[in-house]
Amino acid sequence: MNTKETFQRLYWLDWMKTIGIGLIVYVHFFSLYDIYACVFNVPLFFLISGFLCKKEPDTCTFWKKLWYNLMLPMVMMCTVNYLWAAFKWYCFSSGYAEPENPLLFYGKVLIGLQWTIETLWFVYTLMILKIIFQYTRSDYFHVVWFLLFLSFAYVINNYDIEIMGMHPFKIPWSITNSFVSYPFFIIGYFMQKWKDKLSCYQANKYTFCWIIITLFLIFICGHNHEYVSLYLCGYGDNMILFLVGGLAGSAFVFFLSKLLEGFRWSIVTDISVGTILILGLHVHFISFIRRFFVDPSIADLFFTIIIVLLFVPIIRFCKSYIPIILGKYRLK
Secondary structure, rough: OOOOHHHHOOOOHHHHHHHHHHHHHHOOOOOOOOOHHOOOOHHHHHHHHHHOOOOOOOHHHHHHHHHHHHHHHHHHHHHHHHHHHHHHHHHHHHHOOOOHHHHHHHHHHHHHHHHHHHHHHHHHHHHHHHHHHOOOOOHHHHHHHHHHHHHHHHHHOOOOOOOOEOOOHHOOOOOOOHHHHHHHHHHHHHHHHHHHHHHHHOOOOHHHHHHHHHHHHHHHHOOOOOOOHHHOOOOOOOOHHHHHHHHHHHHHHHHHHHHHOOOOOOOHHHHHHOHHHHHHHHHHHHHHHHHHOOOOOOOOHHHHHHHHHHHHHHHHHHHHOOOHOOOOOOOO
């Protein structure tokens, strides 16, 4: 790696993404104290996505990047998940459900139904947010969307809306999930103004104080709050705690990452680059482990670390031979 690349790379951001994906894997074990991780694990990634987002100069470039960096990797991993489910049913039919019709499956992928795309709902929702961001011409309207989307989320969570005898907002849908995800995404975008200050910040004795304060806020928000289920357009039972907890947790990961920034390990960079791959496929590793270790325990934390590390050679292989699945297609 040359000097210019080293200077430009934000290693603290690599650590934030690595810690964040570890938290997401741990939460999917449904293990001990996971309610506290749920407070901020997904909001953290939407905040990071907003922080890294930029408007494209023209419509053609925007849609090409959206397709190659998000849509295509999502479809590819959905296909892997579908084929794996079909393989398990074919080989061990008694213990697994028959996969649905492929056309029906891809139809559901196209409209972003969470129970079909599973953990990749995040990618679908991120595409929605990027479209909104690209075509919003004024920062004033970002604030309007912020308030409007939170209002929509409140209505969906507190009222049973019926349309033609159906309850469309009770379906786990990636599009409605954008209502609870957009606030963190746009906060991340506005934080771009502080990019230089955040990058130049050096961990010191006060950093530990901030870590303790943010952990305390996470505890308060998690202890007095229901599970935050963004994949169901859910914010728990208190919107203020939802926002405070998401921001406090993101700040906690930032300060922790600043303490670790000096460790510029290649595996951390690889994990950061391959978070989309880990997000889409880690549930298969969890499913395998749960066949032998059924009950939640502190061992799940160890298994989480093992799963994330197991992805490192997979990510390196994909970087060399299938870079498109990582969303790293280079536009010419």
